[in-house]
Amino acid sequence: MIAYDGAAYAGWQVQPNQRTVQSELEAVLRRLAGAPVKLHGSGRTDQGVHATGQVAHCDLPFRLPAASLARALNALLPAAIRILRVQPVGAAFHARRSAARKEYRYCIWNGDVIPPFLRLYRTHVRMPLDVRAMRQAAALLVGRHDFAAFTANPNREVESTRRHVMKLTVSRKGPEIIIRAQSDGFLYKMVRSLAGFLIRVGAGAVPPEEALRILHSKIRTARVPTAPPQGLFLWRVWYV
Numbered sequence: 001m002i003a004y005d006g007a008a009y010a011g012w013q014v015q016p017n018q019r020t021v022q023s024e025l026e027a028v029l030r031r032l033a034g035a036p037v038k039l040h041g042s043g044r045t046d047q048g049v050h051a052t053g054q055v056a057h058c059d060l061p062f063r064l065p066a067a068s069l070a071r072a073l074n075a076l077l078p079a080a081i082r083i084l085r086v087q088p089v090g091a092a093f094h095a096r097r098s099a100a101r102k103e104y105r106y107c108i109w110n111g112d113v114i115p116p117f118l119r120l121y122r123t124h125v126r127m128p129l130d131v132r133a134m135r136q137a138a139a140l141l142v143g144r145h146d147f148a149a150f151t152a153n154p155n156r157e158v159e160s161t162r163r164h165v166m167k168l169t170v171s172r173k174g175p176e177i178i179i180r181a182q183s184d185g186f187l188y189k190m191v192r193s194l195a196g197f198l199i200r201v202g203a204g205a206v207p208p209e210e211a212l213r214i215l216h217s218k219i220r221t222a223r224v225p226t227a228p229p230q231g232l233f234l235w236r237v238w239y240v
């Protein structure tokens with residue numbers, strides 16, 4: 001299990017001439033293995049997105065106790081990336097394809113002034129947000145639906161835009177609002193799109209019942225903006 005602060009990285013996935021979380025991990029694995037090591041993550045996160053529970057797997061050409069490997073990796077990794085747990089898995093395991101469910105959390109600071117030390121980890125929304133309306137809209141989006149209207153074009157073929165959203169909740173404690181989304185899989189920028197829509201509902205720009213009309217239209221419009229990345233965390237991944 002991997003946690004990282006994504007503020008300084010161009011996302012998870014390796015990209016040419018870019019500093020990414022995957023490239024940092026693979027560079028350290030290569031030092032330990034003495035040869036290139038390919039790391040497979042449970043999913044990609046965008047630039048500026050964080051993780052508390054990313055999962056990845058790889059094949060290593062050596063044997064080392066799990067705790068010792070975790071210590072060796074953390075000794076070489078930048079402070080913004082930490083290995084929380086290492087465990088051996090069978091040959092059939094795949095970090096992405098074996099995942100049964102994922103949870104993302106989107107964190108909003110809803111107040112006039114955001115504490116400066118939270119600016120990279122919360123999206124700042126100054127206008128008051130109606131959490132009750134946000135909850136009403138979120139409840140309409142739970143279930144098995146075609147979420148084409150809540151995804152961005154990934155510039156690649158997608159087999160299906162149908163997903164099962166098992167949980168979509170909105171909670172508030174003081175100025176902090178947390179959107180929790182659990183699904184069997186998420187489309188490209190889907191969580192940020194859901195968050196952007198719910199923020200618009202909370203601001204009174206879109207009524208909660210519009211959620212179903214947008215969902216059934218299967219068409220992405222300006223009613224579904226993509227929320228900023230810094231409030232998003234890949235929270236947890238479950239496996240069968």
